[in-house]
Amino acid sequence: MRNTDIIATPPSKDNISLIVVPRPFITPVQKTYDYVFQPVFLELKKKGQDFPLTIIYCSGSMDWVGYGIEVAWKVLGDDMYAGEKKTENQRVVMYHSSIEKGDEVKKIIYTNLSTNLSESPLKIVIATIALGMGADLRHVSQVIHAGPPKSMEAYIQQTGRAGRDGTQATAVLFWNKSDIGRPDVTQAVKDYCRNCDNCRRSLIDSYFGFGSASSDKNVPICCDICDSNLKNDWSFTPPLNSLQIHAIRTAIQSFVKIQKIQISSMCVESLASNASYYVNAENILKEFKLSETIANALSSTISQLLEIQISK
Ligand SMILES: [Zn+2]
Numbered sequence: 001m002r003n004t005d006i007i008a009t010p011p012s013k014d015n016i017s018l019i020v021v022p023r024p025f026i027t028p029v030q031k032t033y034d035y036v037f038q039p040v041f042l043e044l045k046k047k048g049q050d051f052p053l054t055i056i057y058c059s060g061s062m063d064w065v066g067y068g069i070e071v072a073w074k075v076l077g078d079d080m081y082a083g084e085k086k087t088e089n090q091r092v093v094m095y096h097s098s099i100e101k102g103d104e105v106k107k108i109i110y111t112n113l114s115t116n117l118s119e120s121p122l123k124i125v126i127a128t129i130a131l132g133m134g135a136d137l138r139h140v141s142q143v144i145h146a147g148p149p150k151s152m153e154a155y156i157q158q159t160g161r162a163g164r165d166g167t168q169a170t171a172v173l174f175w176n177k178s179d180i181g182r183p184d185v186t187q188a189v190k191d192y193c194r195n196c197d198n199c200r201r202s203l204i205d206s207y208f209g210f211g212s213a214s215s216d217k218n219v220p221i222c223c224d225i226c227d228s229n230l231k232n233d234w235s236f237t238p239p240l241n242s243l244q245i246h247a248i249r250t251a252i253q254s255f256v257k258i259q260k261i262q263i264s265s266m267c268v269e270s271l272a273s274n275a276s277y278y279v280n281a282e283n284i285l286k287e288f289k290l291s292e293t294i295a296n297a298l299s300s301t302i303s304q305l306l307e308i309q310i311s312k
Pocket of ligand 1: 201
């Protein structure tokens with residue numbers, strides 16, 4: 001072939017800000033995933049319909065996809081549904097290869113994904129690598145990697161699911177030292193995770209042979225290296241361990257007793273397990289039938305308990 005121009009664009013899209021955050025290395029390993037899942041689902045509980053359409057990738061592992069949905073049910077409770085309790089109203093769904101083979105759930109997911117954002121109840125898809133082919137993902141504005149993908153190629157393909165409508169989008173990758181010790185994760189991904197000096201966009205562009213293409217551009221919200229503030233929203237408080245939850249539960253129980261509050265032991269359990277959510281009195285009022293005065297007192301008690309436990 002002669003006179004053929006090859007037009008190639010750098011793989012990192014300008015409207016996706018790239019953020020990488022270390023996950024704490026704690027046992028059991030579920031806790032390191034709680035670090036990502038819990039705050040994200042709590043945010044969904046708070047924002048409801050206003051939550052941005054998000055894909056959470058679990059680097060191909062069915063186990064973590066299943067665990068993610070389990071945490072979603074626990075954190076969201078009845079808020080798992082927008083309105084009537086039926087599958088098409090579910091806020092969080094999982095997507096994996098068996099769903100890809102086609103069934104009713106897949107149809108519901110695809111319909112919801114292509115529905116107008118303000119009307120679709122679906123806000124989070126927890127997926128293995130399967131999601132993407134054939135799905136209309138125009139409205140996705142956040143891609144979260146709960147753990148690192150295996151290759152830079154997979155990373156670019158999966159983060160590229162965000163921001164397809166041209167609006168500003170976010171890609172957040174969580175990792176810890178156990179993840180990057182995995183033999184199936186490439187050296188390039190390990191280096192990308194550990195990097196704390198070089199612009200992430202430049203790293204990606206040079207990995208794919210685009211030299212310093214990105215440094216010539218003026219990307220407005222580039223990455224957490226170019227602007228360290230971008231990390232703030234994603235650096236969460238480590239999840240409470242069972243001893244900490246137990247201490248908070250005991251303290252709430254005695255508060256409830258002293259204040260003579262009518263509240264079931266199941267509600268006390270929920271207050272203790274999701275303590276960070278109930279630091280906000282409005283969330284207590286939303287979930288429990290309590291007066292404003294009691295909700296305020298309860299939220300400030302929970303806030304103090306949480307502070308004591310975290311600083312321990
Ligand atoms: Zn940058």
